[in-house]
Amino acid sequence: MVRIETLLGICIYISCLLGVAPLYPYLELPARLLFPAALLTGAILDRRRDRHLSPPIATVLSLAVFALYGFRISLSSPVEPVVNILALLLAIRLLTEKTGRNYLQIFVLAVFALASSTLLSISASFFVFLTLQVVFVTVGLVLLSFVSVDQSLALPRRGLKALLGTAMILPAVSLVLMLVFFVVLPRTRHPLWNFLNPAPTARAGFTDRVAPGSVAGVVAVKQTVYRVESPEIDRNELYWRGVVLNDLEGSTWTRGHPPDGERARLLGGRPVRLTFYPKSRRGGYLLTLDIPRDLEGIRARQSEDRVFKTRSQIDSRDSYVVSSALGGTLRTVSDFNRELYLEVPGTVSQRVRAVAEKMRREAGPAAEKIDRLEAFFLARKLTYATTDLPASDDPVDEFLFEKKKGYCEFFASSFALLLRLAGVPARLVGGYYGGEYNALGGYYLISEDTAHVWVEALLEDGRWVRIDPSRLASNADAALISERAPRLNAARRILDAVNYFWDRAVINYDLGRQMEFFRARGSELGRLKTRLSLRRALAFLLLAGAVIGGLFFLAGRHRRSSEARLVGRFLRLVRKKYRPPALPPEIGLEELAGELDDPDCREFARIYGRALYRDRRLSEEEIKRLKELLGRLKTNRQERPAGPGD
Amino acid sequence: MTLLLGFGAVNTGNNLLYLLVSALLGFMAVSGVLGKGNIDKLHLRVEFPDEVFDGIETLVRLRLENRKRWLPTFLVTVTLLDQSVTVPIIGPRQAALESLPFTLDGRGRHGIDAARLCSIFPINFFVRCRSLPLGAKVVVFPAPRPGYGDSRPEPEGEGGGRPSPLKGYEGELSRISDYRGGEPLKLIHWKLSARHDRLKVKELSATTREPVIIDPERLPGKDLEERLRHAAFVATRCFRQGRPVGLRLGRAVIAPAAGRQHKIKLLNALGLYGQD
Numbered sequence: 076m077v078r079i080e081t082l083l084g085i086c087i088y089i090s091c092l093l094g095v096a097p098l099y100p101y102l103e104l105p106a107r108l109l110f111p112a113a114l115l116t117g118a119i120l121d122r123r124r125d126r127h128l129s130p131p132i133a134t135v136l137s138l139a140v141f142a143l144y145g146f147r148i149s150l151s152s153p154v155e156p157v158v159n160i161l162a163l164l165l166a167i168r169l170l171t172e173k174t175g176r177n178y179l180q181i182f183v184l185a186v187f188a189l190a191s192s193t194l195l196s197i198s199a200s201f202f203v204f205l206t207l208q209v210v211f212v213t214v215g216l217v218l219l220s221f222v223s224v225d226q227s228l229a230l231p232r233r234g235l236k237a238l239l240g241t242a243m244i245l246p247a248v249s250l251v252l253m254l255v256f257f258v259v260l261p262r263t264r265h266p267l268w269n270f271l272n273p274a275p276t277a278r279a280g281f282t283d284r285v286a287p288g289s290v291a292g293v294v295a296v297k298q299t300v301y302r303v304e305s306p307e308i309d310r311n312e313l314y315w316r317g318v319v320l321n322d323l324e325g326s327t328w329t330r331g332h333p334p335d336g337e338r339a340r341l342l343g344g345r346p347v348r349l350t351f352y353p354k355s356r357r358g359g360y361l362l363t364l365d366i367p368r369d370l371e372g373i374r375a376r377q378s379e380d381r382v383f384k385t386r387s388q389i390d391s392r393d394s395y396v397v398s399s400a401l402g403g404t405l406r407t408v409s410d411f412n413r414e415l416y417l418e419v420p421g422t423v424s425q426r427v428r429a430v431a432e433k434m435r436r437e438a439g440p441a442a443e444k445i446d447r448l449e450a451f452f453l454a455r456k457l458t459y460a461t462t463d464l465p466a467s468d469d470p471v472d473e474f475l476f477e478k479k480k481g482y483c484e485f486f487a488s489s490f491a492l493l494l495r496l497a498g499v500p501a502r503l504v505g506g507y508y509g510g511e512y513n514a515l516g517g518y519y520l521i522s523e524d525t526a527h528v529w530v531e532a533l534l535e536d537g538r539w540v541r542i543d544p545s546r547l548a549s550n551a552d553a554a555l556i557s558e559r560a561p562r563l564n565a566a567r568r569i570l571d572a573v574n575y576f577w578d579r580a581v582i583n584y585d586l587g588r589q590m591e592f593f594r595a596r597g598s599e600l601g602r603l604k605t606r607l608s609l610r611r612a613l614a615f616l617l618l619a620g621a622v623i624g625g626l627f628f629l630a631g632r633h634r635r636s637s638e639a640r641l642v643g644r645f646l647r648l649v650r651k652k653y654r655p656p657a658l659p660p661e662i663g664l665e666e667l668a669g670e671l672d673d674p675d676c677r678e679f680a681r682i683y684g685r686a687l688y689r690d691r692r693l694s695e696e697e698i699k700r701l702k703e704l705l706g707r708l709k710t711n712r713q714e715r716p717a718g719p720g721d
Numbered sequence: 722m723t724l725l726l727g728f729g730a731v732n733t734g735n736n737l738l739y740l741l742v743s744a745l746l747g748f749m750a751v752s753g754v755l756g757k758g759n760i761d762k763l764h765l766r767v768e769f770p771d772e773v774f775d776g777i778e779t780l781v782r783l784r785l786e787n788r789k790r791w792l793p794t795f796l797v798t799v800t801l802l803d804q805s806v807t808v809p810i811i812g813p814r815q816a817a818l819e820s821l822p823f824t825l826d827g828r829g830r831h832g833i834d835a836a837r838l839c840s841i842f843p844i845n846f847f848v849r850c851r852s853l854p855l856g857a858k859v860v861v862f863p864a865p866r867p868g869y870g871d872s873r874p875e876p877e878g879e880g881g882g883r884p885s886p887l888k889g890y891e892g893e894l895s896r897i898s899d900y901r902g903g904e905p906l907k908l909i910h911w912k913l914s915a916r917h918d919r920l921k922v923k924e925l926s927a928t929t930r931e932p933v934i935i936d937p938e939r940l941p942g943k944d945l946e947e948r949l950r951h952a953a954f955v956a957t958r959c960f961r962q963g964r965p966v967g968l969r970l971g972r973a974v975i976a977p978a979a980g981r982q983h984k985i986k987l988l989n990a991l992g993l994y995g996q997d
Contacts, residue, residue: 175845183722186741190726193737201737209744213752220845224796224807234810237793245751245843252747257740260730581736 076229079221084121084173086215087181088114091165093208094185097192097201098158106162113166120170127172136167154194161188175223182212182219199577209253210246217242257581285320285328285503285528287470287484300507301362301521302575304350307512312401314365314529314541315521317506319380323495325420326470328488328503330382336411337379339539341368344403352394352518352578359384362506362521364399365541372396380502381405407537416500416533419492424472427489431496441499441534445542448493452547455479457486459545459554483508483545487528490544500533508543516572638686638693641701645679648708675711679704723749756849759795759842762788767801767833767857770902771985774953775828775864779902780920786816800837818918825861828949829996833857862988865954869941896924903957932965932977937991949991956991960984970994 095102095110102110120127128136140163144156165184171177189208193201217238221228230238301315322331349364350372361375361383370377372395375385430451438444460480465473471492474485487503494501508527510519529543545551642664653671668680682701686693693701723745730738768782783806787794791813798807802823811817825831839850897910900920913921935952942948952968959966960979967977968987975987 186722186745187726190729190738190741193735193741197737202740205737205740205744209748213748216844217842220796220841220843221809223841223845224809228809230810234812237812238795238810241755241793241795242843244755245748248751249744249747252750253740253744256743256746257736260727260739260743260746262739581740 076231077235078227078229079218080173080226080228082235083178083215083218083222084118086211086218087173087178088118088169090182090185090208090211090215091169091188093204093211094188095162095165097196097198097204098162098188101155101158101192101195102162103155103159106159106166110162110166113169117169121173128167128170130171133167133171137164140164140167154191158188158191158195161191175219178215178219178222182215186212199574202577202581206250209249210243213245213249214239214242217245284330285484285488285505287326287465287474287481287488299520299522299571300353301519302352302516302578303362303364303510303519303521304352304517305364305519306347306517307514308347308364308401310509312365313509313519314504314527314543315507315510316363316365316367316381316504318360318504319378319382319531320503320505320528321380321415323418323420323488323492325422326468326488328491331415333379334411334413334415336409337407338409338411339379339381339405339407341366341381341400342404342406344400347399347401349397349399350394351397352575353389359386359389361385361389361395363397364401365504365506366400366403366405368398368400368403370395370397405531405539407533407539413500413533416502417495417498419495422469423492423496424469426476427472427493428496430475431493434493434497438497441532442540444494444497444499445532445540448490448497449542449544449547451493452486452490452544453549456549457481457547458550459483459486459548483528486544486548487530490542491530491532494530494532502531504529504531504541511568513568513572513575515568516575518575520571637698638683641693641698641705642683644705645676645701645708648705649676652708652711673708675704675707679708752843753847755843756840756847758789758792760797760838760840760849760851763794763797763838763853764788765799765836765838765853765855767836767855769857769859770900771981772862772901772903772988773825773859774862774903775950776824776826777864778822778824780820780900781823782919783819783821784816785811785819787811787813789813794840795842796840797842798839800839801833820920825859828861828863828946828992830993831859831861833859860989860992862992863946863949863953865957866947866950867954868947868951894923894925897921898924932967933959934967934969934974934977935959936969937994938969938971945995949994953988953991956984956987 091114099107099110140160144160144163147156161184165181165188168177168181168184173181186208189201189204192204221238303315318330319333320328320330321333322329344366346368347364351362353362361370361373363370363381363383367381367383370383373385373389373393374387375383375395377383434444434447434451438447455475456479457474458480459482461482463478464481465478465485467473470481470485471489474481474489491501491503505526505528507521507525508529509525510521512519527543527545529541529545531539531541533539548554645664649667649671653673664680665677665684668676679701682697682704683693686697723742726738726745727742729735730742764786766784766786768784770779770781773779781801783799783801785797785799785808793813794808794811796807796809797811798805799819799821801821802825804821804823806819806821808817808819833855835852835854837850838853839848841848897913898921900909900914900922904922908922908925910921910923933955935955937945937948937952940948940951940955942951956966956968963979965977965979966983966987968975968990970990973990975990
């Protein structure tokens with residue numbers, strides 16, 4: 076025998092774990108320590124059935140938790156205190172004696188804890204926690220209803236199996252219905268009660284500032300920043316444009332307002348449409364694929380240098396569509412003051428100035444100067460590195476002539492500075508280069524460590540050309556290009572695809588998608604109506620009915636032995652022929668046959684009884700004879716013996 | 722809770738909350754269907770004991786059958802005559818047997834039209850109930866009450882006591898049989914009852930005595946009911962002593978005989994006397 080309360084206890088503890096586990100990283104130290112301790116102590120106390128926390132002390136502690144964290148709830152941080160309260164209340168409840176009401180409170184708190192985790196994290200792992208939570212809470216509630224009737228109720232293993240089997244119907248069907256309700260539940264564009272929502276918080280991330288030499292080393296973080304739904308594109312074209320830095324002060328590049336009157340047109344190129352799913356907030360600049368034509372889906376301001384900036388806060392639930400021209404050219408179509416793109420700081424070293432001066436003197440047009448500069452970079456045998464970087468007041472000089480190593484910011488800012496010194500207007504473009512294509516999901520995964528800076532130079536004919544000086548490093552192939560080649564193994568790629576589909580199917584599902592879904596289903600239904608002829612529909616229904624009926628028939632036959640089927644048929648025929656007032660379920664076959672006074676029935680009972688009492692199966696001859704007798708019973712059905720009522 | 726989380730989901734547009742609310746709504750829907758199905762396709766049969774006396778508590782046997790093909794039935798509470806019993810589990814196509822103490826007041830025919838089945842399964846938030854028609858009928862016998870002169874102890878061996886094949890209440894254990902409702906509780910063989918899942922009683926041997934014919938009209942008592950109760954007392958005492966008993970009711974006479982069937986026939990006649 077297994078006590079129901081023991082199983083209920085298991086469900087309680089697992090559902091508490093499932094509720095608090097997603098919250099755990101966001102809890103403060105007291106809750107982090109107390110919750111696991113209470114979980115363990117509660118389980119031990121339940122097992123020993125004594126020394127639980129008394130109700131008055133539990134109440135006082137609960138009030139203290141409310142007092143401690145309740146006052147910290149504010150509009151700017153409403154969630155963190157609440158999750159701490161939930162975890163601590165759960166801890167207190169776990170230490171008290173478990174009664175029907177307490178069990179229910181624990182389940183409710185565990186569900187609320189899981190619910191509150193959605194305000195802190197939108198990871199796909201939530202679905203796993205949710206599924207398991209639904210299983211344990213629903214089965215636990217079923218067990219609770221048994222415990223509420225009799226706390227000491229115990230069931231044999233067989234009964235328990237039947238109970239758990241039936242109880243599992245609840246989570247199984249609930250989870251299927253969950254998917255249906257998720258699609259159809261009403262959604263709004265605007266919150267019902269806005270002040271309840273937490274204020275958006277600023278996050279560290281992409282900066283519109285390039286300052287080589289400010290740090291001695293950089294650490295690449297493999298954190299996903301964007302997923303971009305796209306066809307596969309040549310790796311050399313994978314320049315993801317974020318921001319253009321046109322203002323140079325000292326050795327720091329920042330973004331200034333593009334010169335007044337600058338107008339540019341995108342010419343040529345292969346059009347491509349991409350959908351961007353930002354993974355974290357990007358400070359207002361929206362990533363596009365170089366060179367973008369337009370952007371839709373998010374209200375954003377487009378600058379002449381093809382930078383898109385939005386005022387709205389972007390988070391993981393947003394997405395936007397970009398039309399780009401691969402291999403296109405950006406050409407200025409107006410006269411404007413190019414001084415901004417030629418400004419250089421006064422602190423440039425003599426060696427750097429000398430290089431630029433030589434180029435200015437010897438080379439003619441801008442394109443030739445660019446070629447000369449590329450040759451100069453190659454000749455310097457610069458290497459791409461992220462450690463032991465130049466970190467002086469004049470990082471460009473140190474990079475080109477001393478250390479000769481640096482990462483993209485050094486290459487790009489040195490190249491752009493030399494171009495400007497040589498009289499070629501130039502600017503930096505910040506964004507990402509490369510990315511991993513996930514063929515399973517049909518998207519590019521762009522991670523933080525692929526952040527990149529390159530140069531755009533303005534030729535005399537008004538064309539902006541893209542130059543990636545990092546490619547001029549002696550180890551460019553190894554450090555830059557293959558570094559950004561696919562590195563995820565198959566398992567991680569599948570995991571990432573799951574995350575991607577999670578974001579697409581769940582996180583980004585909104586009113587627009589809901590309407591789109593209903594419209595699509597509506598039009599599909601319409602098409603179905605027009606295409607499907609009545610005859611085909613009938614044939615389909617008949618076939619489906621026959622298959623289902625056949626399956627039921629086979630299942631029914633399979634479940635009953637041939638003996639049981641024969642007896643069942645016999646009893647049906649007897650009922651039809653003799654119409655006895657009521658056959659008591661315990662009546663024996665021979666007793667019944669004796670009462671009916673029918674030789675066929677008596678013979679049937681005798682043959683059947685012979686096998687039954689010897690505990691053996693019916694032989695083939697016996698079955699044949701029994702079937703004959705049944706046939707006779709059936710054919711003689713109308714010959715009902717004359718009774719007193721006839 | 723669902724409403725609160727639902728409001729939170731709509732307000733924040735948080736799809737994870739939507740998922741949670743959807744799961745809760747799904748759970749509510751399926752628990753409603755499961756709860757309804759739990760008390761569907763149940764068949765109840767009530768088996769009264771052979772002897773039911775006016776105002777005396779006895780046990781009625783309930784046979785609750787689950788006629789569902791696949792699903793078991795859980796936590797069904799059967800309420801009958803203000804008494805209730807809860808059956809934790811009945812497997813598909815199986816039956817549960819339960820006993821319920823009950824008392825019927827007033828001799829004669831009694832009927833129980835319906836029983837009430839309630840269940841809190843699957844979750845203890847709602848109780849679902851349904852009424853199950855029964856149409857059970859039983860004849861209640863007059864409660865045996867001693868009258869004037871019955872307190873005199875019966876002399877041992879009066880009328881020539883001799884061993885009898887009939888069962889009695891004072892002799893040696895002769896056999897074990899099923900409880901029929903009229904046996905004193907002290908005769909219930911609890912150990913065997915627990916083993917067989919139905920009540921078993923010890924039957925003791927008896928000795929035979931001279932036959933007697935009871936005429937309620939001639940028994941002392943202030944009214945017919947009292948005389949009938951007195952007659953029931955005398956009859957049951959005589960049967961217990963193994964004495965053949967007959968009955969005169971007006972002009973109808975039931976010849977003296979011994980045995981269980983005869984006893985019930987007599988008590989039945991006393992129960993229905995003057996009511997048909």
